[in-house]
Amino acid sequence: LAKASGTSATIISHNLEEGVTRLRLPSGSKKKVKSTCRGIVGIAAGGGRTDKPLLKAGNAYHKYRVKRNSWPKVRGVAMNPVEHPHGGGNHQHIGHPSTCRRGAPPGKKVGLIAARRTGRLTGGADKKD
Numbered sequence: 663l664a665k666a667s668g669t670s671a672t673i674i675s676h677n678l679e680e681g682v683t684r685l686r687l688p689s690g691s692k693k694k695v696k697s698t699c700r701g702i703v704g705i706a707a708g709g710g711r712t713d714k715p716l717l718k719a720g721n722a723y724h725k726y727r728v729k730r731n732s733w734p735k736v737r738g739v740a741m742n743p744v745e746h747p748h749g750g751g752n753h754q755h756i757g758h759p760s761t762c763r764r765g766a767p768p769g770k771k772v773g774l775i776a777a778r779r780t781g782r783l784t785g786g787a788d789k790k791d
Contacts (some may be wrong), residue, residue, distance in 0.1 A: 663685065663687060663695075664687060664688055664706065666688075666706065667706055667707065667709060668706060668707075668708055668709025668711065669688045669705070669706050670688070670704070670706065671685045671686065671688070671701075672685065673685060674686050674692065676697060677697075678697075681696060681697045681698065682694050682695070682696065682697060683695055683696070683697045683699070719734075722734075737754075738756075738773075739751075739754040739755065739756060740754060747769070747770060747772050747773075756773070760774050760780075761773060761774045761775075761776075761780060762774070762775055762776075763776065764776040
């Protein structure tokens with residue numbers, strides 16, 4: 663619990679009758695653990711690690727190489743039509759609406775999936791005094 667860099671869990675309460683301690687995790691959720699469990703006091707080292715920019719592609723490559731195959735991200739319009747529904751054409755454009763229905767089959771379900779609205783967000787919430 664709370665082992666990532668710069669994280670900590672906070673003890674909320676102890677229940678002596680049940681032998682249970684409640685913790686608040688970094689996500690905001692609360693968890694019950696046995697009061698006999700042991701932990702380390704303080705904050706895990708390495709806080710602010712994600713604040714530093716990666717600066718070059720090599721650093722991003724080594725970061726994601728050990729995690730999952732999610733880098734680099736190639737845009738669908740830059741692909742061929744056999745590889746992506748947005749691919750192909752003489753210019754890099756989608757060529758049809760980027761929305762698709764919720765029940766679309768896999769392979770077609772790209773872009774804005776089951777979008778309730780599209781377009782530019784204009785205005786804002788009306789302030790009522």
